[in-house]
Amino acid sequence: MTIRPAEADTGIMFKRTDRPGSPLIPADVFHVVDTNFSTTLGMDDITISTVEHLLSALAGMEVDNVIIEVDAPEVPIMDGSSAPFVFLIRGVGVVSQRQPRRFYKVKRKLNLSHNGTRLTVAPSNQLSINFTIEFNHPVIRRQDYSFTFNQSDYIKHISRARTFGFMRDVRYLQENNLALGGSLDNAVIMDDYCVLNEDGLRYPDEFVRHKILDFLGDVALVGRPILGAFSAHKSGHELNNTLFRQFLADPQAWQLVTPQAAAAQADTVQRRVARATVKQPAVA
Ligand SMILES: [Zn+2]
Numbered sequence: 001m002t003i004r005p006a007e008a009d010t011g012i013m014f015k016r017t018d019r020p021g022s023p024l025i026p027a028d029v030f031h032v033v034d035t036n037f038s039t040t041l042g043m044d045d046i047t048i049s050t051v052e053h054l055l056s057a058l059a060g061m062e063v064d065n066v067i068i069e070v071d072a073p074e075v076p077i078m079d080g081s082s083a084p085f086v087f088l089i090r091g092v093g094v095v096s097q098r099q100p101r102r103f104y105k106v107k108r109k110l111n112l113s114h115n116g117t118r119l120t121v122a123p124s125n126q127l128s129i130n131f132t133i134e135f136n137h138p139v140i141r142r143q144d145y146s147f148t149f150n151q152s153d154y155i156k157h158i159s160r161a162r163t164f165g166f167m168r169d170v171r172y173l174q175e176n177n178l179a180l181g182g183s184l185d186n187a188v189i190m191d192d193y194c195v196l197n198e199d200g201l202r203y204p205d206e207f208v209r210h211k212i213l214d215f216l217g218d219v220a221l222v223g224r225p226i227l228g229a230f231s232a233h234k235s236g237h238e239l240n241n242t243l244f245r246q247f248l249a250d251p252q253a254w255q256l257v258t259p260q261a262a263a264a265q266a267d268t269v270q271r272r273v274a275r276a277t278v279k280q281p282a283v284a
Contacts, residue, residue: 003088003282008097008275011223012058013047014041026153027055029221041217043257044284049074052237053163057085060154062272063094064101077283080186081143081202081211082163086155093279101275104254106228112243117234119243124229127219131139131211131232137166139195142240143208143242149271151218158216160202161209164188167196168264205268215240220250225271227257 006013011244012027025031025043033042038050044187054075059067060082068075078084111120127149147158165187188195188206203209211232218240219226232240247253 001284003275003284004069004280005095005279006067006135006263008065008099008277010065010067010277011266012055012220013067015067015069016046016048016071016073017069019046022044022069024067027051027221029248032241033260035241037232039206039221039237039241047073052214053077053078053080054215055081055220056158056217057082058084059216059225060151060159060249061089061094062151062225062276063089063278064275065097065277070252077186078284080188081160081210082217083159086159088282088284089278090154094276095133095279096272096276099275100258101271102256102258102271104222104224104226104228104270105142106200106226106247106253107252107255110243110247110250110253112239112246114239117236117239118232119235119239120231121228121243121247122231125227127226127228127230129212129215129230129232131208131215131235132164133208133211133234135207137190138193140207142212143205145205145212147212149151154216155256156207157203158213160246161206161213162186162188162202163210163214164190164207165243166175167191197258211235218244224256234244241268 014025014027015022021167023046025041025046027041031041031043032039033047034040039052041045041051048070090232106121106123109122130146132144167189173237184197195201222244259271
């Protein structure tokens with residue numbers, strides 16, 4: 001995989017270099033074709049899977065425009081978090097472009113619930129997420145985490161949180177030819193009682209932090225940074241995607257603002273004001 005610099009109005013695009021003509025797949029909510037286990041983007045019959053951790057890293061580093069060349073149907077899983085991608089992006093550097101960023105500022109509350117899961121967004125001058133998860137498992141139980149977006153807190157408190165799963169599911173997936181590369185090197189794996197990874201957890205509440213990491217990856221699919229207060233209870237890629245489609249389809253729900261207008265609000269956390277791309281290609 002190579003993350004390449006791109007023009008200021010490109011957005012985030014995947015390029016399948018192993019397919020004839022190297023077709024491009026835009027990373028936006030309208031090209032999400034599957035949300036089982038991971039987010040898959042597709043156009044015609046060309047797909048790219050497991051995009052969410054890389055998209056989260058790009059959102060975390062406030063990178064708006066890149067072309068991501070991949071020679072396989074899947075983004076490398078790395079260690080199951082977004083930290084290796086953050087490391088790559090910081091390694092090559094990020095450069096501001098001439099165009100100003102525009103933000104979607106949430107104007108009215110939206111609320112979705114489905115089968116005991118819930119996701120709401122309300123007006124705010126910054127991007128914040130409160131997430132709760134509940135698992136009937138002794139290591140997880142109920143976890144709650146609130147995150148207000150800024151780059152250094154993303155890197156420190158969110159990017160290292162790994163994806164997680166249960167041994168019984170890994171067995172089931174592998175019997176069905178999925179997650180064949182799944183191992184203790186790229187996920188937190190639990191049996192019915194405890195974490196099986198020798199080094200344990202990176203944060204005591206790594207599970208809910210990873211849900212926020214995933215959520216920020218899904219937010220990146222909206223296409224512009226958002227100023228809004230999200231509250232999620234057991235939400236996943238599918239509910240996130242449904243809410244974002246509704247949000248974009250409802251002109252009463254948002255207003256496009258410049259960072260200057262946003263910064264005029266006293267409680268706004270400073271965000272990058274110009275669009276940005278990577279300084280040089282980054283290879284994983
Ligand atoms: Zn994830």
